[in-house]
Structures are given as C-alpha cells and as structure tokens.
Amino acid sequence: xxxxxxxxxxxxxxxxxxxxxxxxxxxxxxxxxxxxxxxxxxxxxxxxxxxxxxxxxxxxxxxxxxxxxxxxxxxxxxxxxxxxxxxxxxxxxxxxxxxxxxxxxxxxxxxxxxxxxxxxxxxxxxxxxxxxxxxxxxxxxxxxxxxxxxxxxxxxxxxxxxxxxxxxxxxxxxxxxxxxxxxxxxxxxxxxxxxxxxxxxxxxxxxxxxxxxxxxxxxxxxxxxxxxxxxxxxxxxxxxxxxxxxxxxxxxxxxxxxxxxxxxxxxxxxxxxxxxxxxxxxxxxxxxxxxxxxxxxxxxxxxxxxxxxxxxxxxxxx
Amino acid sequence: xxxxxxxxxxxxxxxxxxxxxxxxxxxxxxxxxxxxxxxxxxxxxxxxxxxxxxxxxxxxxxxxxxxxxxxxxxxxxxxxxxxxxxxxxxxxxxxxxxxxxxxxxxxxxxxxxxxxxxxxxxxxxxxxxxxxxxxxxxxxxxxxxxxxxxxxxxxxxxxxxxxxxxxxxxxxxxxxxxxxxxxxxxxxxxxxxxxxxxxxxxxxxxxxxxxxxxxxxxxxxxxxxxxxxxxxxxxxxxxxxxxxxxxxxxxxxxxxxxxxxxxxxxxxxxxxxxxxxxxxxxxxxxxxxxxxxxxxxxxxxxxxxxxxxxxxxxxxxxxxxxxxxxxxxxxxxxxxxxxxxxxxxxxxxxxxxxxxxxxxxxxxxxxxxx
Numbered sequence: 001x002x003x004x005x006x007x008x009x010x011x012x013x014x015x016x017x018x019x020x021x022x023x024x025x026x027x028x029x030x031x032x033x034x035x036x037x038x039x040x041x042x043x044x045x046x047x048x049x050x051x052x053x054x055x056x057x058x059x060x061x062x063x064x065x066x067x068x069x070x071x072x073x074x075x076x077x078x079x080x081x082x083x084x085x086x087x088x089x090x091x092x093x094x095x096x097x098x099x100x101x102x103x104x105x106x107x108x109x110x111x112x113x114x115x116x117x118x119x120x121x122x123x124x125x126x127x128x129x130x131x132x133x134x135x136x137x138x139x140x141x142x143x144x145x146x147x148x149x150x151x152x153x154x155x156x157x158x159x160x161x162x163x164x165x166x167x168x169x170x171x172x173x174x175x176x177x178x179x180x181x182x183x184x185x186x187x188x189x190x191x192x193x194x195x196x197x198x199x200x201x202x203x204x205x206x207x208x209x210x211x212x213x214x215x216x217x218x219x220x221x222x223x224x225x226x227x228x229x230x231x232x233x234x235x236x237x238x239x240x241x242x243x244x245x246x247x248x249x250x251x252x253x254x255x256x257x258x259x260x261x262x263x264x265x266x267x268x269x270x271x272x273x274x275x276x277x278x279x280x281x282x283x284x285x286x287x288x289x290x291x292x293x294x295x296x297x298x299x300x301x302x303x304x305x306x307x308x309x310x311x312x313x314x315x316x317x318x
Numbered sequence: 319x320x321x322x323x324x325x326x327x328x329x330x331x332x333x334x335x336x337x338x339x340x341x342x343x344x345x346x347x348x349x350x351x352x353x354x355x356x357x358x359x360x361x362x363x364x365x366x367x368x369x370x371x372x373x374x375x376x377x378x379x380x381x382x383x384x385x386x387x388x389x390x391x392x393x394x395x396x397x398x399x400x401x402x403x404x405x406x407x408x409x410x411x412x413x414x415x416x417x418x419x420x421x422x423x424x425x426x427x428x429x430x431x432x433x434x435x436x437x438x439x440x441x442x443x444x445x446x447x448x449x450x451x452x453x454x455x456x457x458x459x460x461x462x463x464x465x466x467x468x469x470x471x472x473x474x475x476x477x478x479x480x481x482x483x484x485x486x487x488x489x490x491x492x493x494x495x496x497x498x499x500x501x502x503x504x505x506x507x508x509x510x511x512x513x514x515x516x517x518x519x520x521x522x523x524x525x526x527x528x529x530x531x532x533x534x535x536x537x538x539x540x541x542x543x544x545x546x547x548x549x550x551x552x553x554x555x556x557x558x559x560x561x562x563x564x565x566x567x568x569x570x571x572x573x574x575x576x577x578x579x580x581x582x583x584x585x586x587x588x589x590x591x592x593x594x595x596x597x598x599x600x601x602x603x604x605x606x607x608x609x610x611x612x613x614x615x616x617x618x619x620x621x622x623x624x625x626x627x628x629x630x631x632x633x634x635x636x637x638x639x640x641x642x643x644x645x646x647x648x649x650x651x652x653x654x655x656x657x658x659x660x661x662x663x664x665x666x667x668x669x670x671x672x673x674x675x676x677x678x679x680x681x682x683x684x685x686x687x688x
Binding site for chain 1: 658
C-alpha cells in the first residue's frame with residue numbers, strides 16, 4: 001500500500017508539466033555543456049519544454065563553438081569524437097521539443113513574426129529571441145497558461161520583459177532560475193548537485209570571458225604599434241575600453257563593442273573575427289543597477305548554502 | 319621614418335611587448351629586490367634537499383610572467399648553479415589549463431618538454447642506480463616500469479613518448495610488455511604518479527639535475543574552473559608536493575583580478591595547498607624612483623652608441639610627466655606608453671623626445687584604465 005507521501009509525490013510528478021518552459025538557444029547550449037552523464041537531461045524530461053524552430057536552428061549552429069574551451073587541446077581524436085557524439089545525442093532530445101514554424105504560420109499567417117516585431121517595436125531582424133517571444137504569446141493563448149521564457153540574453157530580456165508583463169504571457173527568466181526550478185521539482189536533486197551544476201555554469205561563462213580577454217590582449221600586444229594607432233585610432237580606443245571592461249568584469253553596455261567591431265569589420269576584420277567567436281560574453285550585458293549573470297550565479301551559490309529552497313518533501317511533517 | 323638605431327641610439331624598441339620567442343632577447347632591468355629574492359630562492363633550492371612552494375602575487379602586468387621566462391633561461395640558471403656549486407636545475411614554465419581535464423593537460427605540457435633522448439645520454443652512467451632508486455620511490459609496479467622505460471635505451475625514445483602521450487595502439491603496446499608495461503596510463507592518479515616519479519628520478523641525489531623548477535603561470539585562472547577541476551588542481555599540487563618531498567621548487571604565479579580577489583582566495587586555493595606555501599613574493603606597483611631606475615637600466619641594455627643623458631632618446635622631464643600623469647600603474651602600462659611614444663616619434667622623425675613631442679602624442683599614448 002502506498003503512503004500518503006508517495007501518493008502525494010506521485011501527484012506532484014504528474015503536475016510537473018504545469019510549468020510551461022520555453023527555452024532560448026543560450027540556455028539550451030548551456031544545459032548541453034554543463035550536463036554530465038545526462039543527469040540534467042533525465043531531470044528535465046518530464047517538464048513541459050518548448051523550443052522555437054528558429055531557436056533550434058541557432059542551437060545547431062552554435063552548440064559546438066565552446067567545444068575547444070571545454071576539452072583539453074591534448075585530447076585525442078577519439079575522445080573529441082565521443083564528446084561530439086554525446087552533444088549530438090543531447091541535441092536529439094531537444095529536437096523533440098521544437099515546434100514547426102510552418103505549422104504555426106498555417107494557423108497565424110506567414111507574417112506572424114513580423115506582426116509581433118511591429119507590436120514590440122523590435123528593431124533587429126527576426127531572430128531567436130523575437131520568434132520565442134511571438135511563440136510564447138501563441139503558447140500562452142493556446143494553452144491558457146503562463147509561459148516562462150528562459151534566456152541568458154540580457155538585452156533581449158530587457159527589451160521583451162514589458163511585452164511579457166503587459167500581455168500577461170508570463171515571465172522572462174535565466175538559466176539559473178531554470179536550474180532552481182528543476183531542483184525544487186525533483187526530490188532526488190540535492191543541494192550539492194545543484195551547487196556543482198551552478199559552478200559548471202559559472203565556469204562556462206567565466207572561461208569565455210577569460211579567453212576573449214586573452215585573445216584581445218594578445219592582439220593588442222602583437223598588432224597595436226605606432227603605425228596601427230595612427231591609422232586606426234578609434235579601433236584602438238574601443239579595443240582598449242573593451243579589454244578594460246572585461247578586466248573589471250564590467251558588462252554594462254558591452255553590446256556596443258560588438259556593434260562597433262561588426263560595423264567596422266572592414267577596418268579590422270581580425271578583431272571582429274575574435275569577437276564573434278565569443279558572442280555569449282556580449283549577452284551577459286547588464287545595466288549598472290542589475291547584477292550580471294556571473295554575479296547572480298555567485299550570489300545564488302552562496303545563498304543556497306545559507307537558506308533552504310523548499311521542496312515538497314520539506315513541507316511535509318515526517 | 320627616423321632610424322631607431324641611428325637617431326635613438328637603440329638596437330630596437332626596448333618596450334615592445336610582444337612575447338619574445340628568442341630567450342636571448344629576454345633581459346632583466348631594475349627591480350633589484352625582486353630579482354634578488356628569486357635568485358636567493360632558486361640558489362637555496364639548488365642547495366637544499368627540501369621541496370618548496372612559492373606564491374608570486376601581483377597585479378596584471380606587474381612582471382610575473384617575465385620573471386618566469388627570465389629565470390627559465392639556461393644562461394641565468396647556469397650562473398645560479400655555478401654560484402651554488404650544484405648541477406643545473408630542470409626548469410619549465412607552463413600555464414594553468416582552463417579546460418575540463420586540468421591534470422591531463424598539465425601532465426601533457428610536462429611531457430611535451432621532456433627530451434627523452436637527452437635524458438638518457440645524461441643519465442647513462444648512473445642508469446643502474448636510477449633503476450634501483452625508482453623501485454624505492456613508488457609501490458606501484460606499473461608506474462615503476464614506465465619510469466624505468468623513460469631511462470631505458472632499449473625502448474625506442476619515440477615509442478616511450480607515444481606511450482606517455484597515450485597515443486599507443488593496443489598492438490604497439492605489446493612491444494612494451496616485455497618491459498613490464500602492460501596497460502595504458504588512464505587517469506589522474508597515473509598522471510600525477512608519473513610526474514612525481516619523473517621529478518624524483520631526474521633529481522636523484524642532485525647528481526644530474528639539482529632541482530626541478532616548475533612555474534605554473536596564470537594560476538588565477540583557477541577561478542574560472544568548475545568545482546571538480548578546482549578540486550583536481552588543488553589535489554594535484556598537494557600530491558606532487560607530498561610525493562616529491564625533495565628537490566622541487568614550485569612557483570605559482572597569481573594575478574589579482576575581478577574574478578579572484580584576496581577574499582576569494584580560500585575558495586580556490588585550499589588550505590591543504592596554502593599551508594604548504596613557504597614564501598610569497600609580491601610584485602608591488604612600482605614608485606617613480608623604481609620606474610626610473612628600471613628605465614635607465616632597460617635603455618642601457620638596448621643602447622647602441624654614445625648618448626648625452628641616461629634617459630635618451632627621452633628627456634627626463636617627459637618621463638617624470640608620464641609617471642605623474644599615469645599615477646600608480648603597472649609596469650606593462652608604463653611600457654605600453656613609452657613604446658607607442660617611441661614609435662610615433664620615430665615615424666615623424668622627432669628626436670630627442672622632449673616635452674613638445676610628448677604634448678603632441680600624449681592623447682594617444684596615455685591609456686586611462688579607469
């Protein structure tokens with residue numbers, strides 16, 4: 001005979017699908033890289049997960065970018081093949097969570113994304129974040145549910161938050177929030193495992209920041225001499241400022257530098273080639289009043305050691 | 319363009335920051351106290367048997383990497399060995415790996431620098447004694463046999479290198495079976511045992527090498543590793559210090575950064591490692607006198623021809639102004655400004671570099687990091 005706890009536990013498992021989670025490319029890529037032995041994958045299987053078609057294309061395009069950071073340069077070919085195969089398997093799981101935008105257009109018309117772009121006043125061309133926002137609106141109205149859109153892209157979060165709130169779609173959260181959700185939903189996910197995963201997430205971003213800084217400093221040391229300075233003074237000033245900000249972990253307005261080096265790539269292609277390899281760093285952008293994702297991970301790790309995040313079983317008097 | 323040699327009386331730009339690939343171009347200027355601290359530390363380690371862990375601590379661009387490269391130069395070490403009346407140390411500089419396999423990467427960096435052929439020639443006269451010694455330093459027969467294999471000329475040097483890298487196929491491995499090497503190296507315990515055994519063997523009785531000097535540069539990058547890699551790195555350092563109790567001098571170069579502050583240190587460098595630190599060498603931001611002393615020495619090392627003042631091609635007033643304008647800055651930033659000033663003046667044929675020249679370029683050469 002099952003105990004009340006087991007019965008209740010059973011009910012809770014079924015109710016995990018009540019949280020509608022829409023994932024952005026950066027969040028999925030993070031989940032793929034921080035997961036070991038499919039630990040997270042097994043945990044999120046029972047969640048109501050969604051990924052927009054366009055976002056999935058972005059995931060496929062960018063998921064291997066961090067491979068060189070995460071495995072030793074000395075690893076042999078076989079090992080690299082094995083890691084690629086593991087990533088492919090994880091992508092297959094997330095493929096099962098994506099929609100088909102063509103089907104969406106059948107219901108809502110081909111210009112649906114453009115329509116949302118117009119309503120929100122989004123200036124960039126349709127990308128994963130815009131399509132996800134439009135898809136979130138669709139999901140919330142179709143299922144009559146609040147949707148949680150998980151993204152680490154700070155500028156996108158800043159831009160679309162008002163739309164999510166005003167339209168009562170739900171909320172925009174980040175990978176840290178998603179991991180905590182998975183943690184409290186699963187009785188077998190303990191605090192040490194959560195801390196380990198958060199440390200891995202921190203490492204993913206911190207390594208990107210460190211590598212970008214190293215590459216830019218190397219460029220500065222090797223290429224910036226008197227002649228370079230004279231012919232490309234503005235490039236040098238922006239390069240110096242970007243290195244300086246990365247040194248201080250100051251991500252305020254960091255997206256400006258991406259924009260600058262992209263629009264001036266004819267002046268210095270080599271610099272944009274470096275910058276574009278580390279696109280995730282430019283998503284950590286923050287404003288002076290909010291914490292960066294790196295700060296949030298650090299604070300959360302400290303906090304979960306001091307304060308409990310209650311799970312169902314913690315509430316039941318044993 | 320002015321001729322840097324003709325007008326500035328310099329062989330080349332002394333402030334160019336490009337890491338030199340030719341160790342002969344590496345010079346030490348000024349900073350006498352820090353230099354003496356390293357010389358004393360190294361000399362002491364060449365003489366005494368005990369292993370030592372030293373933490374080199376300072377801001378970005380304060381000269382830690384330069385110190386590692388300078389004291390890794392053969393002629394510098396030869397001088398110190400001569401003074402200590404001991405054989406040359408076996409020295410290497412490696413950077414802390416940032417991937418998920420820090421121990422394998424550290425191990426591979428050390429194996430990369432291992433010249434098996436050279437070692438075999440050097441140790442040929444004491445080979446039987448080395449074999450005996452190896453049997454004593456490890457209880458693991460497999461590790462013993464691998465270590466003996468490094469010194470054993472019967473095994474092709476490329477085969478043993480291939481084996482150490484883990485690149486040997488199962489079929490090729492059979493050729494090593496007769497030497498008692500029956501399996502591949504597979505985990506961090508194997509890697510750290512090989513490193514420890516190798517270090518102990520190379521410094522056996524201080525006969526061929528008096529000491530192993532290992533510089534781990536960019537140690538601050540431990541702050542970007544995940545928990546597991548931080549554990550592994552700390553354990554590796556603790557293990558090699560425990561398993562190589564003699565003749566190892568380990569320098570950790572640590573830069574204070576936004577990712578790793580003094581308060582965070584305990585989180586990344588565990589007590590088990592910190593308690594083993596015997597000495598801390600601090601690279602403080604230099605004051606104006608130290609800067610100027612450094613500058614005159616550096617210029618004299620690159621001098622080519624007769625000059626009128628010790629700061630030539632700069633006028634002393636320019637140097638004072640740059641120091642005043644920049645405030646408290648790292649050596650790297652000071653070098654950057656002087657390098658650009660020299661190059662811009664060179665392009666415009668301006669010599670000497672007086673206050674008028676400085677005023678013209680100051681907006682380009684002073685980089686305000688705040």
